[in-house]
Amino acid sequence: MTDLTVGDIIAEKTYHLTRDSLVRYAGASGDFNAIHYRDDIAQGVGLPGVLAHGMLTMGVAVQPVVEWLGDRGSVVDYQVRFTRPVSVDATEGADITVVAKVGVVDDAGARIDLTVTFDGATVLGKSQVRVSLAGA
Amino acid sequence: MNPELQGRVFPPTAPYLVGREKVREFARAVFSTSPLNFDVEAATAAGYNDVVAPPTFAVVVQESTLAQLLSEPDAGIDFTRVVHGDQRFSYTRPIVAGDELTATLTVASVKSLGGHSMVTAESSIVDSTGAHVVTATSTLVVRGDE
Numbered sequence: 355m356t357d358l359t360v361g362d363i364i365a366e367k368t369y370h371l372t373r374d375s376l377v378r379y380a381g382a383s384g385d386f387n388a389i390h391y392r393d394d395i396a397q398g399v400g401l402p403g404v405l406a407h408g409m410l411t412m413g414v415a416v417q418p419v420v421e422w423l424g425d426r427g428s429v430v431d432y433q434v435r436f437t438r439p440v441s442v443d444a445t446e447g448a449d450i451t452v453v454a455k456v457g458v459v460d461d462a463g464a465r466i467d468l469t470v471t472f473d474g475a476t477v478l479g480k481s482q483v484r485v486s487l488a489g490a
Numbered sequence: 491m492n493p494e495l496q497g498r499v500f501p502p503t504a505p506y507l508v509g510r511e512k513v514r515e516f517a518r519a520v521f522s523t524s525p526l527n528f529d530v531e532a533a534t535a536a537g538y539n540d541v542v543a544p545p546t547f548a549v550v551v552q553e554s555t556l557a558q559l560l561s562e563p564d565a566g567i568d569f570t571r572v573v574h575g576d577q578r579f580s581y582t583r584p585i586v587a588g589d590e591l592t593a594t595l596t597v598a599s600v601k602s603l604g605g606h607s608m609v610t611a612e613s614s615i616v617d618s619t620g621a622h623v624v625t626a627t628s629t630l631v632v633r634g635d636e
Contacts, residue, residue: 378519
């Protein structure tokens with residue numbers, strides 16, 4: 355753990371979201387906003403179609419860090435800015451790619467910076483995860 | 491939006507009991523593969539009382555506080571124009587199954603920016619002993635007339 359270096363990529367992973375993923379997240383989270391499962395309602399408010407819940411993207415994006423941490427520490431702070439929506443096509447779905455890089459290493463642990471992209475563009479800004487590390 | 495909302499503190503929400511299967515359901519929904527989220531033995535071996543919730547699970551408890559804010563009669567927030575701008579979770583400790591959590595929302599700031607309004611809502615979430623677990627902070631952008 356102590357050999358972490360700023361700039362190191364600790365994880366890189368792609369997640370395939372489908373409409374099924376959105377329905378599952380709606381049920382798990384209690385967010386039943388219809389723009390996340392009905393194209394007609396999404397288009398009625400000027401969107402191209404069904405979007406992923408921002409909180410689903412946020413929740414998925416931190417998972418590579420959680421996996422990397424294991425039981426050696428925990429997430430103590432996690433923040434994102436929602437900069438671009440993720441459209442989830444009914445047949446194609448949507449691939450979200452997460453790159454997790456060490457931003458800061460200090461006595462408390464580390465800050466991991468996430469780059470989260472969909473369709474070649476960043477969808478979360480200022481996406482930072484503070485982790486505590488046992489023995490750091 | 492009503493600028494006098496700034497500083498307003500809402501009543502605490504009814505206690506939310508974190509269920510083990512709810513944690514597992516949420517963990518599956520965010521594509522978690524962490525044994526701490528699913529396996530009681532793995533969680534207790536790591537020093538927790540039960541399965542550990544994923545980092546964004548706190549939104550489930552926070553949600554009822556945002557509902558309080560959006561339905562506040564004098565808030566002047568048009569729900570159909572609300573866009574989620576920023577989100578943050580600051581943890582004192584992870585949420586685990588069995589926790590009984592209560593959330594209290596404070597309106598940290600209300601700002602206007604080029605026809606849009608932005609409200610930052612901080613929900614402090616405590617356990618049944620009153621000890622702080624996590625603060626969930628949302629910035630909501632209310633779009634102005636097009």
